[in-house]
Amino acid sequence: MNADSPIADDLAMSGSCTRAKVENFLYHEAALLDGWRIEEWFALFAEGATYEVPPTGDGDETDPATSLFYIADDYVRLRERVTRLLKKDAHSEFPRSRQRHMVSNVRVTALVDGVADVACNFVTYRARRGVVDTYYGQHLYRIDCNAAPWRIRSKRSVLDMDMLYPGKLSIII
Amino acid sequence: MSIVAALPDSSGAYAGMIREDRERHLFRVARQAFTDEAVLEAERRQIFDRCWLYIGHGSEIAGNCDFLTRSVGGRELIFNRDRGGAVHAFLNTCPHRGATVVRESKGNALSFRCFYHGWSFNVNGRFASRFEEGNYGKDHYDGGCADLVQVPRLESYRDFWFINFDRNAVPLPDYLAQAKEFIDLVADQAEAGMEIIGSGQQYIIKANWKLLAENSVDAFHGLPTHSTYFDYLQNVGSLRMGKGFDASANRMTDLGNGHAVIEYGSPWGRPIARWVPAWGEETRDVVQRLRQGLIRRFGEVRGLRMAETSRNMIIFPNLVINDIMAITVRTFYPEAADRMAVSAWALGPCGEDAALRKLRLFNFLEFLGPGGFATPDDQEALENCQRGYRNMREAGWNDISKGMPRAGAPRNDDEEQMRCFWREWRRRMTAAA
Numbered sequence: 001m002n003a004d005s006p007i008a009d010d011l012a013m014s015g016s017c018t019r020a021k022v023e024n025f026l027y028h029e030a031a032l033l034d035g036w037r038i039e040e041w042f043a044l045f046a047e048g049a050t051y052e053v054p055p056t057g058d059g060d061e062t063d064p065a066t067s068l069f070y071i072a073d074d075y076v077r078l079r080e081r082v083t084r085l086l087k088k089d090a091h092s093e094f095p096r097s098r099q100r101h102m103v104s105n106v107r108v109t110a111l112v113d114g115v116a117d118v119a120c121n122f123v124t125y126r127a128r129r130g131v132v133d134t135y136y137g138q139h140l141y142r143i144d145c146n147a148a149p150w151r152i153r154s155k156r157s158v159l160d161m162d163m164l165y166p167g168k169l170s171i172i173i
Numbered sequence: 174m175s176i177v178a179a180l181p182d183s184s185g186a187y188a189g190m191i192r193e194d195r196e197r198h199l200f201r202v203a204r205q206a207f208t209d210e211a212v213l214e215a216e217r218r219q220i221f222d223r224c225w226l227y228i229g230h231g232s233e234i235a236g237n238c239d240f241l242t243r244s245v246g247g248r249e250l251i252f253n254r255d256r257g258g259a260v261h262a263f264l265n266t267c268p269h270r271g272a273t274v275v276r277e278s279k280g281n282a283l284s285f286r287c288f289y290h291g292w293s294f295n296v297n298g299r300f301a302s303r304f305e306e307g308n309y310g311k312d313h314y315d316g317g318c319a320d321l322v323q324v325p326r327l328e329s330y331r332d333f334w335f336i337n338f339d340r341n342a343v344p345l346p347d348y349l350a351q352a353k354e355f356i357d358l359v360a361d362q363a364e365a366g367m368e369i370i371g372s373g374q375q376y377i378i379k380a381n382w383k384l385l386a387e388n389s390v391d392a393f394h395g396l397p398t399h400s401t402y403f404d405y406l407q408n409v410g411s412l413r414m415g416k417g418f419d420a421s422a423n424r425m426t427d428l429g430n431g432h433a434v435i436e437y438g439s440p441w442g443r444p445i446a447r448w449v450p451a452w453g454e455e456t457r458d459v460v461q462r463l464r465q466g467l468i469r470r471f472g473e474v475r476g477l478r479m480a481e482t483s484r485n486m487i488i489f490p491n492l493v494i495n496d497i498m499a500i501t502v503r504t505f506y507p508e509a510a511d512r513m514a515v516s517a518w519a520l521g522p523c524g525e526d527a528a529l530r531k532l533r534l535f536n537f538l539e540f541l542g543p544g545g546f547a548t549p550d551d552q553e554a555l556e557n558c559q560r561g562y563r564n565m566r567e568a569g570w571n572d573i574s575k576g577m578p579r580a581g582a583p584r585n586d587d588e589e590q591m592r593c594f595w596r597e598w599r600r601r602m603t604a605a606a
Binding site: 053055056057058062064065066067068069070071072074076077080081083084087089090091092129131163164165166167168169170 | 278370371372373374375376377378379398400401402404405408409514518519527530531534535537538539542543544546549550552553554560
C-alpha cells in the first residue's frame with residue numbers, strides 16, 4: 001500500500017469503486033466505532049484480515065514480523081480483541097469511554113481487480129473521567145470491493161504522534 | 174502543605190512513610206509518597222542522582238558511530254559508539270551555550286554539530302571545530318573545556334548499559350548484586366547474544382512511577398486484573414496447565430539493594446522455548462530444538478528453567494526485565510508526582526529464525542504494551558490508584574502485607590518483592606545528603 005502514489009481520478013472513479021462510495025464505507029465504519037458497535041465493526045473485515053498500529057516514527061514499510069508494533073492482530077486476535085473489549089472486565093474501557101472518529105482526505109491510491117487501496121487522515125477523540133485523549137494519523141486500507149458488502153482485508157493506523165501521549169490504545173482508533 | 178516541607182529535617186518524615194510491624198504482620202506505605210512533589214524532588218536527589226540507571230542495550234548502537242538520544246534520570250543524554258567502537262554516554266548539551274547538540278532520536282554520524290553556533294565534536298566527545306586563530310585559546314582545543322561532558326559513570330553488564338550521576342557510586346556489578354544471575358538467564362538464551370528488536374514503545378501513564386515498579390513484579394493482581402487475557406488464552410487453546418506448568422517453581426527472591434524477582438510456571442507460550450498450540454504445528458519442531466539446545470548447553474535443571482519458567486524482575490529503582498510470553502525491557506521516569514513516561518522494548522536472540530521472531534513479537538503484543546490485552550488494564554489500575562490517593566488525608570495508607578505471616582520462603586504472589594523495594598526506598602531517602 002503506497003499512500004504517496006499520484007491520485008488517479010479516472011482510476012478512483014472507474015467501475016463500481018468510486019471515492020464517494022469509499023467515503024460512505026469509511027463513514028459507516030466510523031459511525032460503528034463511535035457507537036461502540038464493535039462486533040458489527042469486526043464483521044466489516046474479511047476472513048484472514050489484519051489490523052495494525054505500527055510504532056510511532058517508523059517508516060511506511062515497517063513490518064510486524066521484524067519490528068515491535070503497538071497492535072499487530074491477525075483475524076483471530078482481532079476477533080478476540082473485540083470479544084475482550086465487550087467484557088466488563090476489560091477495565092480500561094469500563095466504564096466505557098466516549099469516542100468520536102473523524103475521517104478526511106480520502107484517496108483511492110490503487111485499484112486492482114476491484115480491490116482498492118485507500119488512504120485517509122483521521123483524528124479520534126476519547127473522553128473519560130475528565131480527560132480527552134487525541135489520536136491522529138493516517139489509516140491505510142485494502143478493501144475488497146468485489147465482496148457484497150465490501151470487506152476490509154487490512155487496516156493499518158499510522159500514528160503521527162511522536163509518542164503515545166494518551167498512554168493506552170484500549171479503543172479502536 | 175506537605176509534611177515533608179514542614180519539617181526542617183525531612184529524612185524523619187521519609188522514614189515515617191514506611192510502617193513495618195513484623196510482629197503484627199503489617200507493612201504500610203504512606204500514600205503521600207505517591208502524590209507529593211516534595212517527595213519526588215527528594216527522590217530525584219537521593220535515588221535518581223545516585224542509583225545506576227539503565228540507558229540502553231549495546232545492540233541498539235551495534236555499529237561504530239551509531240548513536241541514540243535518550244532521556245534518563247531527568248537528563249538528556251547521547252548514548253553512542255565512537256569510531257573505535259568504544260561506548261560513551263554524554264550529556265546532550267553544547268559546552269558553549271547549552272543547546273542540545275544531537276536532535277535526532279538515533280542515527281550514525283562521524284561527528285556531532287550544534288546547529289546554534291556550529292560548534293562540532295568528534296563522536297568521542299572532543300571539541301572538533303577549527304575556528305580562525307584569535308577566536309579561542311589553547312584550552313578550548315587541548316584543555317577539554319569545550320568537549321562534550323561525559324556522564325560521570327557508564328558501565329555495562331551482559332550488554333545492558335547503565336549510567337550513574339554519582340561519581341562515587343559502587344561498581345555496577347556490586348550494585349546489581351544477585352540480579353546478575355537473572356540477567357544471565359536472559360542473556361544466555363542465545364549463543365549469538367541478544368538484541369533489542371525495532372524501536373520500542375513510548376507512552377505515558379498518569380500515575381506515580383513507583384506504582385509501575387510495584388505492578389511489574391506483582392503476581393497477586395494477575396487473575397483479577399487480567400481475567401480477559403486468560404479468557405483469550407483459553408479461547409485460542411493456549412491455556413494448558415498440564416506438563417511443564419510446575420507450581421513448585423513459584424518463588425520470590427530478594428536480590429539485594431532493592432532488586433527482586435518472582436519466578437513461576439505460566440500457561441502462556443514462551444518463544445524460548447515453550448510451545449503452545451496457538452502457534453501452529455509448523456513451529457513445534459523448531460521450538461522443541463531450541464529447548465533441547467538449552468538443555469544441552471546448561472543441563473536439564475537450568476535449561477528447563479530458562480525454557481519454562483517466567484520471571485519478572487525489578488532492578489531498583491526503575492528497570493524491569495520481564496521474561497514472560499516474550500522478553501520486555503522497560504524503564505520509566507517521573508515527569509511529575511502523578512505522571513511517568515514509559516519506554517519499553519522487546520529483546521530477542523540475535524539472528525533469530527524469522528518465523529520465531531515473528532512469533533515472539535506476536536506473542537509480546539498479546540499481553541504487553543498499550544495495545545496489548547493486559548497492559549492497558551494495568552495502566553487503568555495504576556491511574557485508579559493515583560485517583561484514589563486524592564482521599565489520602567482521610568485514607569492515607571497502602572497495605573502491602575501479603576505473605577508476612579507465611580512460614581518459609583515467600584511466594585511469587587506475596588508482596589515481599591514490593592517490601593524489598595520500599596525498604597531500599599526508605600534507606601536511600603533517609604541517607605545523608
